[in-house]
Amino acid sequence: MASLSKDSSLPDYSEFIQRIYGMPNDRFYTLWDMLDNVQRFSMRCVKGIRKNNVEKTKHNAMIAFSWYTSLTNRLHINVDNAVWNRFPYLCSYCGEAPCVCQAEKVKARRKVVGKKSLKPRSVHDVQIMFARIYPPGTRTSEHAAIHLAEETGELSEAVHLYMSDRSKKYFKEVSIEAADYLSCIMGVLNSIGIDAGDELSRMFYNNCHDCHKLPCECTFRHVCNYRS
Ligand SMILES: [Zn+2]
Ligand SMILES: [Zn+2]
Numbered sequence: 001m002a003s004l005s006k007d008s009s010l011p012d013y014s015e016f017i018q019r020i021y022g023m024p025n026d027r028f029y030t031l032w033d034m035l036d037n038v039q040r041f042s043m044r045c046v047k048g049i050r051k052n053n054v055e056k057t058k059h060n061a062m063i064a065f066s067w068y069t070s071l072t073n074r075l076h077i078n079v080d081n082a083v084w085n086r087f088p089y090l091c092s093y094c095g096e097a098p099c100v101c102q103a104e105k106v107k108a109r110r111k112v113v114g115k116k117s118l119k120p121r122s123v124h125d126v127q128i129m130f131a132r133i134y135p136p137g138t139r140t141s142e143h144a145a146i147h148l149a150e151e152t153g154e155l156s157e158a159v160h161l162y163m164s165d166r167s168k169k170y171f172k173e174v175s176i177e178a179a180d181y182l183s184c185i186m187g188v189l190n191s192i193g194i195d196a197g198d199e200l201s202r203m204f205y206n207n208c209h210d211c212h213k214l215p216c217e218c219t220f221r222h223v224c225n226y227r228s
Contacts, residue, residue: 001206001207001214002016002019002020002204002207002214003201003204003205003206003207004016004200004201004203004204004205005201006122006124006195006197006198006200006201007121007122007124007197008122008123008197008200008201009080009121009122009123010079010080010083010123010126011078011080013069013123013200014069014072014073014079014080016204017066017069017070017073018073019214019215020204020207020208020214020215020216021066021070021208021215021216022073022215023215024215024216024217024218025070025073025074028220029070031071031074031075031159031163034067034070034071034074035071035155035156035159037064037067037070037223038064038067038068038071038152038155038156038181039152039156040064041060041061041063041064041067042060042061042064042148042149042152042185043149043152044056044060044063044064044228045057045060045061045064045145045148045188046145046146046148046149047060048060048061049141049142049144049145049188049191049192050142050145054192054194056228057188057192057194058189058192058194058199059228060228061185061188061189061194062196062199062200062203063226063228064185065182065185065196066209068178068181068182068185071159072178075171075174077174077175077178079178079179079182082175082176082178082179083126083179083182083183084114084119085175085179086176086179086180086183087129087130087133087179087183088112088113088114088115088116088118088119089114089115089118089119089120089129089132089133090112090113090114090133091112091133091134092109092112092179092180092183093106093109093110094106094110095110095111095112095113097132097133098132098133098134098135098138099133099134122197123196123197123200124195124196124197124198126182126186126196127186127189127190127195127196127197130183130186130187130190131186131190134183134187134190136187136190136191136193139191140191141188141191141192143191144184144187144188144190144191145188145191147184147187148181148184148185148187148188150184151177151180151181151183151184152181152184154177154180154181155174155177155178155180155181157177158170158173158174158176158177159174161173162174210222210226
């Protein structure tokens with residue numbers, strides 16, 4: 001049996017998703033199918049915000065996060081490093097925590113230098129880091145959802161560009177957009193007061209969150225029709 005705890009790290013999570021879903025992902029899903037599912041569940045999460053439905057928002061955010069991890073696993077992106085390189089406990093644009101992009105009308109990206117000793121260890125700590133950089137009290141949950149939609153599009157665009165020439169340059173872009181996407185999933189969860197570490201341990205207490213098998217035995221059709 002495989003499970004996650006409240007203190008699981010991003011590498012623990014990537015490894016867990018690989019154990020449970022690596023085989024069905026390789027057999028059933030192309031990179032595009034996985035990207036499609038990231039988009040599908042991200043948009044369901046956005047809908048949850050519009051409907052003011054915390055349960056729907058949370059559940060779809062966690063499933064989007066899971067598909068995102070399958071996608072980054074397929075591309076062998078180290079999400080933990082990608083996030084830290086982009087957000088070293090500081091905003092990736094203004095280089096401050098909390099972010100001053102709006103207040104100071106920052107027009108150009110500043111040099112961002114973080115302290116390695118602050119690197120978060122668990123998913124829970126990564127979420128806290130994002131709450132410090134982008135305090136949820138300074139924006140509405142709708143704003144957080146719009147930002148998630150925007151970054152979902154940018155991740156998709158980066159994957160398309162990378163697949164058009166498979167160059168190092170565009171692979172780097174995918175890593176950057178993957179970090180931005182994760183910051184927005186955390187942003188939405190922060191805006192509705194949900195702890196990702198708690199949710200992961202609740203959802204993945206026993207293998208796949210749906211069929212509870214290792215590896216997952218959910219059929220392709222079942223996943224296509226999955227509603228939450
Ligand atoms: Zn900023
Ligand atoms: Zn399953």
